Amino acid sequence: MSALTTILKNFQYERVLSHNTRTKMIHLLGQVDGQACILSLEKLPYDDHAIPTLGQHVDTLADEVENNIYGWGLGHIRLEHLDTQIKYIYPATDLHIRKYEDQQRYLIKETPTVYDEVTRPYINSIPATRIDWVHNILNGKAEVDRVLYHDKHEENGFVILPDMKWDGHPDSLYLVAIVMNPSLTSLRSLTTNHIPLLERIQSTSIKIAQEQQQQSAATSDIITDPPQLRCFIHYQPSYYHLHIHITALSMQDPPGAMVGQAHLLDSVIDNLTLYPDYYQKATLSYVIGEQHPLYSNYTTWLKQ
Ligand code: M7G
Structure with a gap:
């Protein structure tokens, strides 16, 4: 089992250190085997190959609004490609925690x-x-x-x-x-x-x-x-x-x-x-x- 897989399996969530809703990046603090661990997750851009058919992969739609020539809603797109970059710092020091905290x-x-x-x-x-x-x-x-x-x-x-x-x-x-x-x-x-x-x-x-x-x-x-x-x-x-x-x-x-x-x-x-x-x-x-x-x-x- 890779180190990342082990960390993800054993990560016990404690709190959010920071969450940037614009860059879609979140830093979480938790424990792994009694030691501090920082887990950072970042949403990746769309895969170039998937772009032409993105619309066809929307499988759930909610909160739809229509007004004149404008329309929008929330969707879920089921894609094969990997969509999140995941990083960890383990064991994380106090300095690491302070660096990522809002x-x-x-x-x-x-x-x-x-x-x-x-x-x-x-x-x-x-x-x-x-x-x-x-x-x-x-x-x-x-x-x-x-x-x-x-x-x-x-x-x-x-x-x-x-x-x-x-x-x-x-x-x-x-x-x-x-x-x-x-x-x-x-x-x-x-x-x-x-x-x-x-x-x-x-x-x-x-x-x-x-x-x-x-x-x-x-x-x-x-x-x-x-x-x-x-x-x-x-x-x-x-x-x-x-x-x-x-x-x-x-x-x-x-x-x-x-x-x-x-x-x-x-x-x-x-x-x-x-x-x-x-x-x-x-x-x-x-x-x-x-x-x-x-x-x-x-x-x-x-x-x-
Ligand atoms: P910095 O200006 O000292 O600090 O840059 P910052 O992290 O606040 O930007 C250090 C650079 O090294 C950053 O861009 C980090 O993403 C990168 N970096 C840090 N670590 C621990 C590693 C690593 O283990 N491998 C690689 N390839 N890059 C790293």
């Missing part, structure tokens, strides 16, 4: 002093095991058959693979590039010396996305346009080992692409070209939930 958010202006006195000590306090999943990918211990590119050079290398958030649909392509160099923890670590690395990540991402596009296209389709990508770096990230989010421009509202969190890779490269130590000197503003440890650390620091 909460008040605040904008923090992080000056270099705030970084030195609040953020850096917080990063240093995070147990190293929190990025075990990253090391597993870099060392070829997990997701090995999903890796799309791997340059193993210890300082300038990086890996590119599908992000956990990608539902597999080409229009919502979501890849993640993770650098090999463990001393690069976040945007704050970057200097002008890293421009070649960032540029290689960008050009390799375009090649990989093109290959993905080619693979998913029908054999008769000839694709000539290079893929349009939105590459960005989160600040604050959830994991302090530098990684770059690579998303298809065709994805409307990609998760995590909001102002106050995402820094466009092109702008990062440009800032570093203009000012080599931009990310050590700049005030970086970010949005954070009140349950994030950085929020309480920051408010305590302010009171000193």
Whole structure:
């Protein structure tokens, strides 16, 4: 039995952490064998092959309304394709639970002093095991058959693979590039010396996305346009080992692409070209939930 099957079978529901009715994504908290488990369910878009006959598969209709040339109702469509992406975090830590819980958010202006006195000590306090999943990918211990590119050079290398958030649909392509160099923890670590690395990540991402596009296209389709990508770096990230989010421009509202969190890779490269130590000197503003440890650390620091 797969780990996911076992989790689903034994999951004892406790409460909803958050439910986004627009993105149709819900995070549930429960217990599996006495330990906390987060189950995330997300409705997938319609399967391309099923689209032409969607109307014919409606087998239940309710609440129908007709008015002039307009009409609507609620239906149930019986389809063969898989319609939900299911993820789990198990055992989930308190930090995971706080990350997915609905909460008040605040904008923090992080000056270099705030970084030195609040953020850096917080990063240093995070147990190293929190990025075990990253090391597993870099060392070829997990997701090995999903890796799309791997340059193993210890300082300038990086890996590119599908992000956990990608539902597999080409229009919502979501890849993640993770650098090999463990001393690069976040945007704050970057200097002008890293421009070649960032540029290689960008050009390799375009090649990989093109290959993905080619693979998913029908054999008769000839694709000539290079893929349009939105590459960005989160600040604050959830994991302090530098990684770059690579998303298809065709994805409307990609998760995590909001102002106050995402820094466009092109702008990062440009800032570093203009000012080599931009990310050590700049005030970086970010949005954070009140349950994030950085929020309480920051408010305590302010009171000193
Ligand atoms: P982030 O900016 O640190 O945090 O990005 P976020 O999760 O708040 O966006 C980490 C990225 O790595 C996210 O896009 C995650 O979906 C992705 N990710 C996280 N984990 C634990 C995994 C994993 O185990 N495998 C893969 N392939 N991606 C992951």
